[in-house]
Amino acid sequence: MPPKGSKRKASSAAGAPAKRTILSLLKVETSDRSSSQDIRDEDANEASTVVKDESDGDSVSQSHVDTASGHEEIVLREFYPPEMSNERVRSYKDGTIELPYTELTSALTDTEAERVNLAPKKAVAHWFRWDLRLSDNTGLHRAAESAKSQGLPLICLYLFSHQDFHAHLTSPARIDFCLRTLQILKDDLAKLDIPLWVEEVTDRKRTQNHVLDWCEKWDVGELHANMLYEVDELRRDAKLVREGVKKDIRFTVHHDTCVVEPMVLRSGAGKTYSVFTPFFKSWEPYVYRNKCVQDLFPPPGKNDPKHTVREAFAELFSQTSFPTPNPNKRLEQKEAQRLAKLWPAGEHEARSRLRRFLDERVSKYVDTRNRPDNDSGTSGLSVHLSAGTLSARQAVRACMDHNKGKSLDSGHHGWIRELCFRDFYKQILAANPHVCMNKAYHEEYHKVKWEYNEEHFQRWVQGKTGYPIVDAAMRQLATNKYMHNRCRMIVASFLCKDLLLDWRKGENYFMSELIDGDFASNNAGWQFCSSSGTDAQPYFRIFNPLTQSEKFDPDGEYIRRWVPELSKLKGKEIHDPASRLSPAEFKKLSYPKPIVEHKAARELALERYKSGLGKNTR
Numbered sequence: 079m080p081p082k083g084s085k086r087k088a089s090s091a092a093g094a095p096a097k098r099t100i101l102s103l104l105k106v107e108t109s110d111r112s113s114s115q116d117i118r119d120e121d122a123n124e125a126s127t128v129v130k131d132e133s134d135g136d137s138v139s140q141s142h143v144d145t146a147s148g149h150e151e152i153v154l155r156e157f158y159p160p161e162m163s164n165e166r167v168r169s170y171k172d173g174t175i176e177l178p179y180t181e182l183t184s185a186l187t188d189t190e191a192e193r194v195n196l197a198p199k200k201a202v203a204h205w206f207r208w209d210l211r212l213s214d215n216t217g218l219h220r221a222a223e224s225a226k227s228q229g230l231p232l233i234c235l236y237l238f239s240h241q242d243f244h245a246h247l248t249s250p251a252r253i254d255f256c257l258r259t260l261q262i263l264k265d266d267l268a269k270l271d272i273p274l275w276v277e278e279v280t281d282r283k284r285t286q287n288h289v290l291d292w293c294e295k296w297d298v299g300e301l302h303a304n305m306l307y308e309v310d311e312l313r314r315d316a317k318l319v320r321e322g323v324k325k326d327i328r329f330t331v332h333h334d335t336c337v338v339e340p341m342v343l344r345s346g347a348g349k350t351y352s353v354f355t356p357f358f359k360s361w362e363p364y365v366y367r368n369k370c371v372q373d374l375f376p377p378p379g380k381n382d383p384k385h386t387v388r389e390a391f392a393e394l395f396s397q398t399s400f401p402t403p404n405p406n407k408r409l410e411q412k413e414a415q416r417l418a419k420l421w422p423a424g425e426h427e428a429r430s431r432l433r434r435f436l437d438e439r440v441s442k443y444v445d446t447r448n449r450p451d452n453d454s455g456t457s458g459l460s461v462h463l464s465a466g467t468l469s470a471r472q473a474v475r476a477c478m479d480h481n482k483g484k485s486l487d488s489g490h491h492g493w494i495r496e497l498c499f500r501d502f503y504k505q506i507l508a509a510n511p512h513v514c515m516n517k518a519y520h521e522e523y524h525k526v527k528w529e530y531n532e533e534h535f536q537r538w539v540q541g542k543t544g545y546p547i548v549d550a551a552m553r554q555l556a557t558n559k560y561m562h563n564r565c566r567m568i569v570a571s572f573l574c575k576d577l578l579l580d581w582r583k584g585e586n587y588f589m590s591e592l593i594d595g596d597f598a599s600n601n602a603g604w605q606f607c608s609s610s611g612t613d614a615q616p617y618f619r620i621f622n623p624l625t626q627s628e629k630f631d632p633d634g635e636y637i638r639r640w641v642p643e644l645s646k647l648k649g650k651e652i653h654d655p656a657s658r659l660s661p662a663e664f665k666k667l668s669y670p671k672p673i674v675e676h677k678a679a680r681e682l683a684l685e686r687y688k689s690g691l692g693k694n695t696r
């Protein structure tokens with residue numbers, strides 16, 4: 079346990095070295111399924127080889143039109159250009175094309191001198207994104223401190239974009255969680271005389287204009303936000319930093335969502351890590367040494383009465399309702415009530431859930447974390463970490479404190495290690511933007527041939543594959559909008575390696591259902607299971623769903639809960655009813671036969687991987 083009392087480093091944007099090349103002229107792709115700004119049109123205008131794409135009339139660079147595997151279109155073409163080529167992936171990797179992360183950090187450093195000299199205006203603002211909390215919020219804290227030191231009021235903004243939700247495949251449950259949290263946030267801020275305004279954005283391409291217009295309307299001279307590491311967000315924020323200066327608005331973006339900001343930890347060779355274990359070995363001592371979690375930021379103080387904010391910003395305080403999601407992103411009332419009970423929103427709930435987990439369960443975490451039949455085996459905090467109602471620093475710090483200064487026991491240590499995965503995947507995203515553009519982390523997996531069998535996909539979605547553990551997990555997801563981590567791995571492996579379906583279809587479906595959907599963790603989880611990702615399980619390691627079922631749900635309790643057709647089965651029958659019951663008994667269950675035979679599917683998967691990767695096939 080590191081000593082207390084030392085200050086956390088002021089975290090404005092990191093300064094990874096800027097690298098500008100003529101090829102940046104070609105930076106046309108923003109096929110980022112998780113991001114909020116489509117700058118394709120204007121960037122495409124800069125591209126050297128521009129072709130007309132018949133499908134939607136947009137101009138896109140020829141360099142994108144490479145679907146080497148000849149697969150079904152996975153890209154949401156309404157918002158994004160077609161899949162980019164492997165060549166472009168390599169250009170990102172070798173630095174010929176500037177990383178979007180560097181575009182933003184460069185914008186911040188390039189304009190720093192100008193931005194600090196901008197004259198104050200009438201207010202300082204914080205723009206909330208997926209950081210929906212008052213406590214330990216870096217951007218909000220910096221905004222509050224700056225407002226106080228300049229004798230100005232603090233006001234807050236949230237942008238509600240239907241197109242973003244659509245483009246990012248944000249699930250209705252996640253949007254609902256966000257809206258419930260915004261209400262709590264608004265009430266908490268109002269107690270501090272700080273208004274929160276929720277602005278509806280209809281055209282996502284104009285997000286930055288909305289922000290600048292809003293700042294001009296309320297005479298905001300200084301705007302703070304926390305960094306999002308997805309491609310389009312980074313590029314949008316980079317533009318906004320530069321555009322802001324032209325309008326005398328100082329826009330600052332802070333690192334906040336990770337315990338250790340991306341790009342800081344480097345291997346001996348100076349590279350960002352691509353494998354988790356060495357990352358963790360470097361992350362853990364860094365957290366102790368640099369006291370990243372020692373001084374958590376307090377919530378902002380009350381706006382000074384002398385600012386008469388209630389009068390000056392009456393319109394912002396007067397907002398009584400938030401925008402309604404589009405029908406396809408809206409929960410039925412009953413469903414909304416059920417999920418609100420299951421997943422109460424807001425930071426107060428997040429902190430009490432964290433306390434309960436630490437007091438009651440963390441010490442057993444290592445033994446229970448892989449057991450989906452145990453509802454309390456893990457923290458259930460992912461929804462809060464992904465919405466930002468809890469900071470990862472708060473989680474790590476509380477866990478260390480709970481261990482009462484002793485060296486961490488296996489439960490506490492194991493849980494902190496899981497939290498580190500979150501940091502790891504965010505830094506993978508920042509350092510490898512191509513994962514945000516429908517591409518495999520390891521480009522050679524591009525040539526693996528996938529199936530696009532819609533009936534198989536639908537049976538997987540509906541939990542009707544005839545593999546009880548897979549079906550239980552898929553039904554848990556459909557009902558609770560959450561799935562246990564072990565089961566996420568089982569169903570993902572089943573989709574790619576038993577059904578041979580394109581992992582990106584599974585990734586997209588998860589995102590469109592999960593209440594804790596997080597692009598970096600979801601993408602990395604899917605790439606891990608399809609063997610194309612960082613720290614990949616080798617392609618020849620293929621989960622056997624039956625073995626997984628017997629090992630991690632030994633008494634079949636998880637299956638019994640989610641697959642009522644099988645609830646009366648006793649003993650080992652529940653894991654494989656088609657083989658372990660007589661045909662007559664099986665028929666009575668009204669449960670499907672296995673959709674594929676695992677052994678044969680496994681062989682086929684191995685063939686596909688070998689041939690896609692150019693390895694000898696026998």
Ligand SMILES: Cc1cc2nc3c(=O)[nH]c(=O)nc-3n(C[C@H](O)[C@H](O)[C@H](O)COP(=O)(O)OP(=O)(O)OC[C@H]3O[C@@H](n4cnc5c(N)ncnc54)[C@H](O)[C@@H]3O)c2cc1C
Nearest residue numbers: 456457458459460496497500563566595596599600603604
């Ligand atoms: C295919 C697949 C898709 C996934 N999609 C998501 C997703 O969209 N959003 C998401 O938050 N997690 C995702 N995960 C990671 C993991 O399954 C969930 O974070 C975990 O199940 C959440 O439950 P918990 O909060 O009880 O976890 P705990 O076991 O209590 O862990 C604490 C926290 O650590 C982090 N964490 C734990 N395991 C992982 C992991 N493997 N990767 C990244 N972070 C981790 C999460 O923030 C989690 O809340 C995915 C994993 C796989 C295999």
